[in-house]
Amino acid sequence: MSATRRAILERLAAEPHTGPELADECGISRVAVWKHVETLREQGFEIESSPDGYRLEAIPEFEEAALTLGLEAPYDVQYRERVESTNDVARSLATEGAEDVVVVAEQQTAGRGRMGRSWSSEPGGVYLSALVRPAMAPRDVPLLTLAAAVATADTIAAMGVAPEIKWPNDVMIGSKKVAGILTEMEGEPDRVRWVVVGIGVNANTDVTRLPAGATSLRAETGDTVDRRRLVQAIIEAFERYRRAPEDVLPAWRAYARTLGRRVRVTTGGDEIVGRAVDIVHPGSLTIDTPDGEVTVHAGDCEHLRPDP
Numbered sequence: 001m002s003a004t005r006r007a008i009l010e011r012l013a014a015e016p017h018t019g020p021e022l023a024d025e026c027g028i029s030r031v032a033v034w035k036h037v038e039t040l041r042e043q044g045f046e047i048e049s050s051p052d053g054y055r056l057e058a059i060p061e062f063e064e065a066a067l068t069l070g071l072e073a074p075y076d077v078q079y080r081e082r083v084e085s086t087n088d089v090a091r092s093l094a095t096e097g098a099e100d101v102v103v104v105a106e107q108q109t110a111g112r113g114r115m116g117r118s119w120s121s122e123p124g125g126v127y128l129s130a131l132v133r134p135a136m137a138p139r140d141v142p143l144l145t146l147a148a149a150v151a152t153a154d155t156i157a158a159m160g161v162a163p164e165i166k167w168p169n170d171v172m173i174g175s176k177k178v179a180g181i182l183t184e185m186e187g188e189p190d191r192v193r194w195v196v197v198g199i200g201v202n203a204n205t206d207v208t209r210l211p212a213g214a215t216s217l218r219a220e221t222g223d224t225v226d227r228r229r230l231v232q233a234i235i236e237a238f239e240r241y242r243r244a245p246e247d248v249l250p251a252w253r254a255y256a257r258t259l260g261r262r263v264r265v266t267t268g269g270d271e272i273v274g275r276a277v278d279i280v281h282p283g284s285l286t287i288d289t290p291d292g293e294v295t296v297h298a299g300d301c302e303h304l305r306p307d308p
């Protein structure tokens, strides 16, 4: 969106303005103001012409300008109706040199999970990928995945439900998965070139169209979720954790569903069974096994029943 149109929108979001006021404040003609207002209306913004000027009555839920409006984090948001995978769009933006961009889509036709698995991406969900270029070594990148998980959990907790996180980064409500995270990166051994953190949240998704073991925020809260606010809150929380990385592990521990449980972790070809005791930098799980403590950096985790 042009800087001028954004300036008009931000002014109208604060209070009604007349055409001449907007023209003056933005340094453009009244005709140009009118054209921008018409374009915003075409984009779904409801702008009334009232005696005290243009009045913003409603903003579209899910659309690029609306997703950017009021976002308190330094990201450029790009909205797409339908993509194969927002991670793929963000990756190709990365190769063009972009950074601090969040790609949001209404629907994915080839949403991806970890290790070649697929991510069911029906309409009504939230699919977003943040492209960042952090000054960190690749080995520390898992912390960003954890940051995305706790950012998502914080956002869900603010809706009045109690999320938990299953290692490494499944966001759950009860025993059902409501969000997942897929992080991809490129870099050299000591320096990351780019990282794409992809977050999928079952917001208003029809639960009958989700895989077994999944739930949606709408099903859990009984309310239709405002996906614009959901996306913005996740991005803002993710940015807060990026600025305060020391807060990530304590937040993760507070949401942990895995710690204290008996688990079976599959990593590479190995299987480790024991009690999960802690999560340590940059996101590794420490497991107490009969052969001593083992720290696992990546893998799949299954929660086992308590000891007989």
Ligand code: BT5
Pocket: 084, 085, 086, 087, 088, 108, 110, 111, 112, 113, 114, 115, 117, 118, 119, 120, 121, 126, 127, 128, 129, 170, 177, 178, 179, 180, 181, 182, 198, 199, 200, 201, 202, 210, 211, 213, 214, 215
């Ligand atoms: C994940 O993988 O949980 C990572 C999911 C990341 C999705 C986002 S959406 C935006 C961005 N663009 C992408 O293409 N991907 C990212 P994993 O831990 O491997 O879990 C995958 C497993 O979760 C599947 O094998 C299913 O069992 C289950 N699953 C698939 N779709 C689901 C859904 N919508 N809700 C809950 N569980 C699902």
